[in-house]
Amino acid sequence: MSGIYIHIPFCNQACHYCNFHFSTSLNNKDAFLVALTKEISLRSSYLDDEPVSTIYFGGGTPSLLAASEIDHIIDELSRFHNIEPKAEITLEANPEDINKKGYLSDLAASKVNRLSIGVQSFCDEDLRFMNRIHDGEEAGLALRNSLEAGFENLSVDLIYGTPTLSDAQWADNIEKVISLGIPHISMYCLTVEPKTPLFDQIKKGKVQDVDDERANGHFQIAAKQLENNKYVHYEISNFCKEGFMAAHNSNYWKGKDYLGLGPSAHSYNQHSRSWNAANNNEYIAKLNAGELPLTQEDLSVADQYNDYVMLSLRTIWGLSLEYVLESFGDEFVTHCKQEMLPHISSGRIVISDAAYTLTGQGKLFADQIAADLFIVE
Numbered sequence: 001m002s003g004i005y006i007h008i009p010f011c012n013q014a015c016h017y018c019n020f021h022f023s024t025s026l027n028n029k030d031a032f033l034v035a036l037t038k039e040i041s042l043r044s045s046y047l048d049d050e051p052v053s054t055i056y057f058g059g060g061t062p063s064l065l066a067a068s069e070i071d072h073i074i075d076e077l078s079r080f081h082n083i084e085p086k087a088e089i090t091l092e093a094n095p096e097d098i099n100k101k102g103y104l105s106d107l108a109a110s111k112v113n114r115l116s117i118g119v120q121s122f123c124d125e126d127l128r129f130m131n132r133i134h135d136g137e138e139a140g141l142a143l144r145n146s147l148e149a150g151f152e153n154l155s156v157d158l159i160y161g162t163p164t165l166s167d168a169q170w171a172d173n174i175e176k177v178i179s180l181g182i183p184h185i186s187m188y189c190l191t192v193e194p195k196t197p198l199f200d201q202i203k204k205g206k207v208q209d210v211d212d213e214r215a216n217g218h219f220q221i222a223a224k225q226l227e228n229n230k231y232v233h234y235e236i237s238n239f240c241k242e243g244f245m246a247a248h249n250s251n252y253w254k255g256k257d258y259l260g261l262g263p264s265a266h267s268y269n270q271h272s273r274s275w276n277a278a279n280n281n282e283y284i285a286k287l288n289a290g291e292l293p294l295t296q297e298d299l300s301v302a303d304q305y306n307d308y309v310m311l312s313l314r315t316i317w318g319l320s321l322e323y324v325l326e327s328f329g330d331e332f333v334t335h336c337k338q339e340m341l342p343h344i345s346s347g348r349i350v351i352s353d354a355a356y357t358l359t360g361q362g363k364l365f366a367d368q369i370a371a372d373l374f375i376v377e
């Protein structure tokens with residue numbers, strides 16, 4: 001079982017916090033689609049004929065593509081891969097695109113069967129701080145319209161920890177998503193990445209910096225609200241109603257193979273990681289010349305173990321010592337057990353069903369705990 005990720009590298013406007021790869025000029029869109037078709041063919045053997053259970057259009061803003069362009073990409077993928085009949089096919093979409101006349105009905109008639117909508121917040125001041133295009137009302141409308149169009153498998157992205165969002169407003173954001181009956185929520189803490197407008201604004205003292213305590217508070221408010229409403233907290237940033245786990249991202253967290261296509265996209269196959277140039281012109285020029293815009297890194301056993309630790313600890317399935325023993329050997333088990341001890345004593349890790357999982361408190365320190373368990377070569 002494997003997945004395919006397609007990066008659509010265009011956005012209408014740059015959100016101030018964003019460090020993903022995108023261009024706000026759509027001039028290259030047609031040339032990109034031609035190059036993508038070439039890449040699909042050149043990389044067709046990467047998954048070794050494994051069945052493909054998920055396709056994910058991320059970005060950038062995939063909803064800048066017409067439904068017919070998305071279906072065309074899926075048809076091209078089907079020429080080279082064994083796509084399962086019930087494959088989860090997700091499109092990331094922004095509210096302003098969803099609300100465009102006719103777009104949702106076109107999507108509903110396409111092969112896309114899951115939407116992940118970039119709401120981020122329902123508070124207008126907060127959305128202006130992030131430099132999002134939509135306002136809170138448009139966000140609510142996009143969700144209601146998507147449900148009405150028949151997209152039951154619907155996910156919402158929210159951002160917490162912004163200085164413009166009070167605890168009460170954050171709780172309201174979560175409440176809106178719950179009351180609309182949205183079955184999947186991904187929530188991300190605002191992080192200040194270098195080379196973003198937000199980074200510069202904070203450096204110049206124009207806006208307030210992100211406060212960790214405030215962000216941790218938001219995380220706890222949401223976790224409680226969502227768990228009280230029967231959402232399963234199945235990965236640190238992800239909650240869902242029963243039966244609505246994101247299959248594509250779950251495959252990442254379980255270490256399954258995936259092929260990434262499009263500028264900046266990453267691929268992984270247990271033994272190596274590879275990534276495309278994060279530059280639209282370079283991506284197009286190389287593929288036009290019949291070359292792949294690719295860099296590859298082989299993974300050592302320690303790299304593979306570190307990846308497993310980092311991903312498994314974030315999930316409800318946890319870290320299995322049996323898996324560590326089978327996949328990496330004795331030495332890794334001894335190291336892992338030893339480094340785990342202080343976190344078990346401090347109540348940040350518990351053992352259940354032969355797997356080690358983070359407690360509510362531990363989830364606030366997930367990266368730090370994983371780093372303690374890493375093996376540094």
Ligand code: SF4
Pocket residue numbers: 010011013014015018019020022059060061094118
């Ligand atoms: S957050 Fe999404 S919509 Fe905003 S700039 Fe980044 S990729 Fe584009």
